[in-house]
Amino acid sequence: MTTDKRLISLSVNGELQAKIIEPRMSLADFLRIELELTGTHVGCESGVCGACTVNINGQTARxxxxxAVQVEGDEVTTIEGASESGELLDLQDAFHARNALQCGFCTPGMLMMSAELLTQNSKPCRQEIREYLSGNYCRCTGYEAIIDAVETVSQTRNARVGEQYD
Amino acid sequence: MKSAPFDYVKPASLEEALELRRRHGADSAILAGGQSLIPDFNQRLRSAATVIDINGLSALSSIEESEDIVSLGAISRYREIQASTLIAEHAPLLKMAIPEIGSPAIRNRGTIGGSVSMADPGAELPACLCALGANFELARAGSKRMIAAQDFFTGRYETALDNDEILTRVDVPKSRIGFQSAFGEIARRKTGSAMCGVAAHGKATHQSIQDLKMVFFGIDETPILAVKTISVIEGSAINDVATAELAAALSDDLHPFDDLHCSAKLRMHYATVLTQRVLAQFVSAHGEV
Structure with a gap:
């Protein structure tokens, strides 16, 4: 069976993109194959593992x-865009410092989810961090180090906000 | 794996969507949140010649109230339901259940209409909607009908929805004075698939629970109203429901399945555990007895 390809245009990491694609192409494949943004990892392809998490119009999505045809006109931010803007820098440093990654396959998704959590809840407890990340699989770290890293960033950011008012 | 090819259409009105559905029938699939449909496509468990994307139909995304009912448009997303003050006030059972559904990233996209139409036996909302006595609006070109939640789920991933219909609205009766809800679920991870879950709604007094609807999910082919268990609970003092009697009633009500995550025997055990937890929620929400 053949289906008609279609033109889609959207913003990815602040740049306008227009491509002709098959309707069945997932956003993850679109980012990786058409735009060569391979930081969005493809694990389970069924929404279970969280490695492909990106941000669409300000909300995380798998x-x-x-x-890809569904995000016509939308603003997509991938791990590449969120890294270049510097918004993840403290999270990335904390993951590095605490060995919160080994192979790194899950890390882009973990960072995208952690960033969203900290914008919604600036002081999450460990249980809240654990629950927010419970849809993201890591097969290396046992999660403890990841929770530590996110908790550290939350504390550091809050201390910084505190200083501004001193 | 990757999805089989399909054509994609995104209608701008419900009329257009229904006409496409009439024309393509069994060869079409309705794309709402896509959090179950696209995984099924990717794993080639399902395919469709034409995908009808209803995300452009803003008429299906509102949450509104009338005198006795809260109406949720089919593409109300889990995140929106969770944030809704109308739902918090009139259907708190939905708010109890939503944190158990998938990752927050899934809840940003997934919809109530999608969950209901997919009829995954492990899904939370179908059971909640059965417990609350909700009704669904099913539309086809030129007509619509209402169906009770309890009559809608006909089997594992099977529903009363015809191939030319679209589920457009979910009507939830407002919780009445004196009634309360309780919810429990056991899964391998917080947001994972249920090995057993239960949604309950009823009227607790100091003596007993009455008008109880207790619906299990993740254990049988469809959401199951546990008729015998309910009669045991309603016939007992709230603090004195005999465990052996409960277990016997549950094994009459439920026909648990085995899967990779959990044996049928363990599911049955969880059903007993969850029933006790739900009873405890009724007691504690009702204050010291």
Whole structure:
């Protein structure tokens, strides 16, 4: 069976993109194959593992359970964009310092989810961090170090906010 | 794996969507949040010649109230339901259940209409909606009908929805004075698939629970109203429901399945544990007895 390809245009990491694609192409494959943004990892392709998590119009979403044709006109931020803007810098440093990654496959998704959590809840407890990240699989670290890293960033950011008012 | 090819259409109105559905029928699939449909496509468990994307239909995304009912448009997303003050006030059972559904990233996209239409036996909302006595609006080109939640789920991933219909609205009766809800679920991880879950709604007094609806999910083919268990609970003092009697009633009500995550025997054990937890929620929410 053949289906008509279609033109889609959207913003990815602040740059306008227009490509002609098959409707069945997932957003994850679109980012990786069409735009060569390979930081969005493809694990389970069924929304279970969280490695493909990106941000669409300010909310996290699984890029494997979205069709690229669905994000027509939307603003997508991938791990590449969020890294270049510097918004993840303290999280990335904390993951590095605490060995919160080994192979790194899950890390882009972990960072995207952690960033969203900290914008919604600036002082999450360990249980809240654990629950927010419970849809993201890591097969290396046993999670403890990841929770530590996110908790550290939350504390550091709050201390910084405190200083501004001193 | 990757999805089989399909054509994609994104109608701008419900009329257009229903006409597409009439024309493509069994060869079409409705794309709402896509959090179950796209994984099924990717794993080639399901395919469709034409995907009808209803995300552009803003008429299906509102949460509104009338005198006795809260109406949720089919594409109300879990995140929106969780944040809704109408739902918090009139259907708190939904708010109890939503934190158990998938990752927050899934809840940003997934919809109530999608969960209901997919009829995954492990899904939370179908059971909640059965417990609350909700009704669903099913539309086809030129007509619509209402169906009770309890009659809608006909089997594992099977529903009363015809191939030319779209589920457009979920009507939830407002919780009445004196009634309360309770919810419990056991899964391998917080946001994982239920090995057993229960949604309950009823009227607790100091003596007993009455008008109880207790619906299990993740254990049988469809959401199951546990009729015998309910009669045991309603016939007992709230603090004195005999465990052996409960276990016997539950094994009459439920026909648990085995899967990779959990044996049928363990599911049955969890059903007993969850029933006790739900009873404890009724007691504690009702204050010291």
């Amino acid at each position: 890029a494997c359970t979205m069709l």
